[in-house]
Amino acid sequence: MAFVSSIVRAFVAAWLALLLLACPPARAAESYITSPGEAARAVGRVAEALGRTPQVHTIRITEKEVNLVVQGAGTGDVDEWRVRQAPRLLFFEAEIVSGPSARSAPAMVADLASGLFPLDAIPLAKADQVATRAIGYARLEGGGAVQSIEISKRVNLLPTPSYGDIRWAIYVASPRESATVYADAAGTIIGGDLSNTNRARQMDFFRDEDWPKEAALESLASVIGNKPVVRDLTIYPKSVQVKADHPSLPETTVGYSWDISGVTRSPITSPMFPGTSALPGFSIGDVDLSKLTMIRDKAKAAWQNDKSTMSYMMLKLSTDGPGKPELRWVVNLTDLGQPGEMTLFTASGTVELTTDGTVRVANLPDARKPKRNWLDPAMTWQTFGSIGEQFGKNARFAEITVSKDSMSLLAEVPDTPGTMRDYNANDRGITASSMMMPWDAEFRPERLFRMEDLAFFSAEKLGELTARTFTRLQVGTEMAVARYTFSIGQLMSPDGRFMVPSPDGKVTLEIRLEAADGWKGGRITYSSTGEEIDIVMP
Numbered sequence: 001m002a003f004v005s006s007i008v009r010a011f012v013a014a015w016l017a018l019l020l021l022a023c024p025p026a027r028a029a030e031s032y033i034t035s036p037g038e039a040a041r042a043v044g045r046v047a048e049a050l051g052r053t054p055q056v057h058t059i060r061i062t063e064k065e066v067n068l069v070v071q072g073a074g075t076g077d078v079d080e081w082r083v084r085q086a087p088r089l090l091f092f093e094a095e096i097v098s099g100p101s102a103r104s105a106p107a108m109v110a111d112l113a114s115g116l117f118p119l120d121a122i123p124l125a126k127a128d129q130v131a132t133r134a135i136g137y138a139r140l141e142g143g144g145a146v147q148s149i150e151i152s153k154r155v156n157l158l159p160t161p162s163y164g165d166i167r168w169a170i171y172v173a174s175p176r177e178s179a180t181v182y183a184d185a186a187g188t189i190i191g192g193d194l195s196n197t198n199r200a201r202q203m204d205f206f207r208d209e210d211w212p213k214e215a216a217l218e219s220l221a222s223v224i225g226n227k228p229v230v231r232d233l234t235i236y237p238k239s240v241q242v243k244a245d246h247p248s249l250p251e252t253t254v255g256y257s258w259d260i261s262g263v264t265r266s267p268i269t270s271p272m273f274p275g276t277s278a279l280p281g282f283s284i285g286d287v288d289l290s291k292l293t294m295i296r297d298k299a300k301a302a303w304q305n306d307k308s309t310m311s312y313m314m315l316k317l318s319t320d321g322p323g324k325p326e327l328r329w330v331v332n333l334t335d336l337g338q339p340g341e342m343t344l345f346t347a348s349g350t351v352e353l354t355t356d357g358t359v360r361v362a363n364l365p366d367a368r369k370p371k372r373n374w375l376d377p378a379m380t381w382q383t384f385g386s387i388g389e390q391f392g393k394n395a396r397f398a399e400i401t402v403s404k405d406s407m408s409l410l411a412e413v414p415d416t417p418g419t420m421r422d423y424n425a426n427d428r429g430i431t432a433s434s435m436m437m438p439w440d441a442e443f444r445p446e447r448l449f450r451m452e453d454l455a456f457f458s459a460e461k462l463g464e465l466t467a468r469t470f471t472r473l474q475v476g477t478e479m480a481v482a483r484y485t486f487s488i489g490q491l492m493s494p495d496g497r498f499m500v501p502s503p504d505g506k507v508t509l510e511i512r513l514e515a516a517d518g519w520k521g522g523r524i525t526y527s528s529t530g531e532e533i534d535i536v537m538p
Helices: 002-022 038-050 124-138 198-202 213-224 292-303 377-391 459-472
Strands: 055-061 065-071 078-085 095-103 145-156 162-173 178-183 189-193 230-235 240-245 252-259 262-271 309-318 326-335 347-354 359-363 397-402 407-412 420-426 429-432 479-487 490-492 498-500 508-515 521-526 532-536
Touching (some): 038 065, 065 095, 124 145, 189 262, 213 252, 213 262, 292 309, 292 326, 292 359, 377 407, 459 508
Antiparallel strands (some): 055 065, 055 145, 065 078, 145 162, 240 252, 309 326, 326 347, 347 359, 397 407, 407 420, 490 498, 508 521, 521 532
């Protein structure tokens, strides 16, 4: 019996060998995802079975199976084909092609034909390379592996559901993380949903240096372009938000958002505030995110509370001040109490800085606002320096009036020679006034002077003249300095003449003293050499 069994086993083995030699099954790929060219070969078997190259609606690829939804025989019909690895037969791996199986057409978009695409529109033979790039983009801990690839035209929901361009959706997973990476028709990675990655969960754009700043700007520029249409760009802990002019609707803005998953455009548009559409914008190319840490640190230093938290960092083009429009970072900070104190109350404010870190404005809580008297001669000159820097070296002024907490300036607009404008300077910065007296608006070059023309009235000389004013007006502490006024002549009349003209055509200084109630006061006007040229007693 043992001899017979051996003969039977040998006969069966020989029969199977002959059968396999006569009809060898198609050998299956090790992986349709990672084996070079295997996804394209599998799809080619479907085309061979059909006798034609089909129009495709969806291709889905996994390690062991390729699934195709293709155009059916009738209009609006789709069929499903499958190429898959069969169970192992002895030491052979077999591949099975099955189909067509009738399937219901996708219902979201009525026009099925617009969702079809030809196979030569995608480099399917390079699916393994696309998968490798997707793993690199996802950067999962431990690397991860591609579990599936789906290729189809994406669906746009607004204004009505319609098919867009071709997208690859590559699903990458590891034991603890996952991501869906997107590529365009050519297989170029364009973004992804990385929300389920540890990198996304832990990333903080305020505190971290290692986030893809350049990639953020490149992605935004690819969608928005590099025209000066940006109204503001705001950094949040996990995203970059941009408000820009709508590409086709005038006087309307639209929002864009970037995070490490890519760029999305808001479906909501907003009308511009009347008159703002004429103001200049800036481009994505004007943005430098490499100095964010420096901007953050200088803003916190100006805020004067290390325990504060940041809500956002907004980049905008400031057009209120003198000179050309200036890009500024507006950093919003919130106190959870004063340093060293416990409190239930919070205080919020902003610090505005230039892109090189110069603080322009610090809107501090009341408790930390500087107790500065701008009429203190040293403070007056310190402020002159700041104003001169912002207006520019060659700026020309008609009048500068200093009060306790502000300055008003009548000046030639630096960027528009021959045009006059009123400005106000205080702890919140320099802003232009929208209203002027007609005689102030007239351009009279003979009444203009530069900041350097005030050199005689140094901080030391200003203190000396102030003390002399108290003596000459015969007053004491019942009065205080109300204002300093610098101009070529004092008390200009509507016809452009000064009631107190300058004896040498140079800058004069009026020092006015007032009682606390403002009802009683006196003044002295000094020439450019310190001579008293007008006195009004209290």
